[in-house]
Amino acid sequence: MAVTKEAVLAGLDAVATPDGTPLPKTGKLSDIIVSDGKVFFSISVDAAVVQAWEPVRKAAEAAVRAVPGVTSAMVALTGERSGQGRGGPPERPQGAPSPHAGRGRPAAAAAERQPAVPGVGAIIAVASGKGGVGKSTTAVNLALGLRDLGLTVGMLDADIYGPSVPKLLAIRGKPELHGGNRLKPMDGYGLKVMSIGFLVEEETPMIWRGPMVISALTQMLREVEWGTLDVMVVDMPPGTGDAQLTMAQQVPLRGAVIVSTPQDLALIDARRGIAMFNRVNVPVLGLVENMSYFVCPKCGERSDIFGHGGAQHEAERQGVPFLGAVPLHMDIRETSDSGRPVVATEPDGPHARIYRDIAAKVRDALGPGPSGRAAPKIVIEA
Numbered sequence: 001m002a003v004t005k006e007a008v009l010a011g012l013d014a015v016a017t018p019d020g021t022p023l024p025k026t027g028k029l030s031d032i033i034v035s036d037g038k039v040f041f042s043i044s045v046d047a048a049v050v051q052a053w054e055p056v057r058k059a060a061e062a063a064v065r066a067v068p069g070v071t072s073a074m075v076a077l078t079g080e081r082s083g084q085g086r087g088g089p090p091e092r093p094q095g096a097p098s099p100h101a102g103r104g105r106p107a108a109a110a111a112e113r114q115p116a117v118p119g120v121g122a123i124i125a126v127a128s129g130k131g132g133v134g135k136s137t138t139a140v141n142l143a144l145g146l147r148d149l150g151l152t153v154g155m156l157d158a159d160i161y162g163p164s165v166p167k168l169l170a171i172r173g174k175p176e177l178h179g180g181n182r183l184k185p186m187d188g189y190g191l192k193v194m195s196i197g198f199l200v201e202e203e204t205p206m207i208w209r210g211p212m213v214i215s216a217l218t219q220m221l222r223e224v225e226w227g228t229l230d231v232m233v234v235d236m237p238p239g240t241g242d243a244q245l246t247m248a249q250q251v252p253l254r255g256a257v258i259v260s261t262p263q264d265l266a267l268i269d270a271r272r273g274i275a276m277f278n279r280v281n282v283p284v285l286g287l288v289e290n291m292s293y294f295v296c297p298k299c300g301e302r303s304d305i306f307g308h309g310g311a312q313h314e315a316e317r318q319g320v321p322f323l324g325a326v327p328l329h330m331d332i333r334e335t336s337d338s339g340r341p342v343v344a345t346e347p348d349g350p351h352a353r354i355y356r357d358i359a360a361k362v363r364d365a366l367g368p369g370p371s372g373r374a375a376p377k378i379v380i381e382a
């Protein structure tokens with residue numbers, strides 16, 4: 001029995017939202033794609049209430065799965081920033097950009113002001129102006145792509161309010177102490193990993209104030225036995241507010257990769273992300289368009305549900321490189337959410353290839369390491 005959009009919407013009528021409005025009447029749904037029993041759509045809410053909407057996303061998936069004929073459902077939840085953080089406790093940093101973002105107050109280059117981390121080659125940030133655009137998924141798969149290029153890669157989860165790297169890499173347990181008071185990073189698919197998620201229980205309320213956040217970040221950067229790394233990938237917290245700016249300044253960054261979805265609102269945030277890194281003189285290595293297009297798993301037909309191509313145009317407009325487009329795909333979602341990132345678990349698949357291509361562009365943009373050590377010459381398979 002063929003599934004129709006109307007049947008999906010009827011199923012969603014029973015899904016209540018935090019204020020009680022039935023989901024289809026909220027105006028927050030994207031176009032609904034139905035393809036061979038598989039259903040995809042997104043819910044866009046204010047970034048400040050994203051967490052409150054996560055149960056709604058789950059309920060929506062369950063309701064769609066219950067529609068006769070539906071074989072799978074994927075509902076993405078994205079946060080539109082409107083001057084607030086992306087939810088969570090009130091102490092969270094504001095996502096609002098500073099009115100001076102991109103101009104005014106000259107800032108010394110983060111890389112100049114912050115001492116290098118001994119043994120660590122280039123440190124790159126993966127950032128986004130808004131939450132839920134797939135930054136952590138991109139960061140993890142980019143790190144694995146760099147690993148596949150033969151580099152020794154570390155991963156630092158700087159999202160202290162919402163650490164997700166332990167889950168994305170299915171790492172459990174606590175880091176061991178090395179010598180006196182230095183921590184040993186954990187291992188995830190050959191990456192050396194550190195996250196606040198290893199150190200605090202998930203239920204611990206994240207009522208960290210700004211200075212504590214910075215000291216946690218500094219400790220994870222400098223009091224961890226990273227050993228020798230070619231590249232460290234830092235998964236930044238979303239947003240471009242002062243808190244994020246300060247974090248960007250605490251790390252001697254060689255460059256930043258900005259992740260965006262193709263929608264206009266996300267692109268405005270991506271532009272703010274570029275401005276933030278410009279302000280601290282960190283070069284933007286390029287823009288990745290995530291959830292760029294949807295390819296029907298059955299017929300191969302491509303749908304641009306969010307208006308594909310926006311990030312590439314934005315990259316051209318901003319004069320930053322375009323690093324690649326990653327499709328919205330169930331495999332990426334499922335592997336990411338179950339701790340089996342696609343580059344590690346489906347290395348021969350099309351998605352892994354896209355991430356490795358992005359990784360190769362990032363590696364080339366980095367050039368030789370600060371230690372004078374040239375980036376290894378790697379032959380990428382055809």
Ligand SMILES: Nc1ncnc2c1ncn2[C@@H]1O[C@H](COP(=O)(O)OP(=O)(O)OP(=O)(O)O)[C@@H](O)[C@H]1O
Pocket residue numbers: 076086128130131132133134135136137138159162164238290291292326327328329330332333334336337
């Ligand atoms: N290309 C993709 N195709 C399908 N699902 C994706 C894709 N990229 C990310 N996702 C899914 O979207 C959700 C959000 O991704 P992720 O956690 O990586 O975003 P984020 O920007 O780091 O979010 P946050 O702002 O909360 O840190 C996850 O469920 C993830 O699996």
Ligand SMILES: [Mg+2]
Pocket residue numbers: 135136137159164
């Ligand atoms: Mg994240």
